[in-house]
Amino acid sequence: MTLNPREYDPEELRSAAAPGDGENVRELKERLTEREQTGEESIRSSQLKQLLFMHSSASEADLTRPYLESMPGKYAAEITLFEWLEFLLERGGVKRSLDAIDYYEAIGWVGADAADELRDHVRGFAGPADEDDHDDFEMTDHVLSLVFIARLSSMR
Template identity: 35%
Template sequence: MPINPRDYDLTHLREMADGPDGDRPDGADRHGQPDPLDAIPNAPESESFRASLYRELMPISRDDTTKPYLSGMPEVQSAEFLIFEWLEYLLLHGGYRGAMEALAYYEDVEWITGSVRSELGEYLMGIDHPAHDGEGLDVDDHLLSLVYVVKLDAMS
């Protein structure tokens, strides 16, 4: 995989999302001005997407930002919906093999534990998916995965 998520911890991503002027998650800075990325009409789509992912991470507070971020699966029913949504996204973009490799990689960089990876792998086996390999996962896909990991951890 081309990026190294090990370089990104939750605190760093929150700082990046906060921006130099203390931008708020609602898209305006502390003075009520719009987000600069939203104001640029020809900004690359990926920059807007990344900015929205950073905004999603900001309001999720954690007292403990040590790795692994997700050490156990939440035992609430709403978590299952989030899990299936995430895994279907990984399948769509990376295929079954890419999704399994991504989960193994997230374990390696300590976003999830081995037991969580095993459970997610079992979920993957139960999802019907097309027999294509997907387009491959990129930086934005991994950032989105981090948002899912943090959201699932917040449900625990």
């Protein structure tokens, strides 16, 4: 079964992202801290932890959509941007990465200017059709993208 980001129910995503009483976030942080993982699962877990800590420490005013209007011009932001693009391209290839960027723009994670710049960078990597060599993005891949978006947004 493949997951198409355009088929996600936006209301379901909004309710999952809605602020709760804080208890669930604390419980999730504790479980993530206790769990021992290896390899890619460990990387994803640490990225999710980082996202949870960023979200819990951010003020409501800082969490308006789109989260990332435009790309910050700092050197550290460029490094983060290329780490994110490397992840997207290795995981999904050019076409799926472009589709994911369109999706992130549609749900308000990135603004039009940021999405245009991301698409320009991804198209710079365009080569022969490589769709058979890559996998579809999973929900955890999109969560990891949100971590990169949050990092870039914090560098403004």
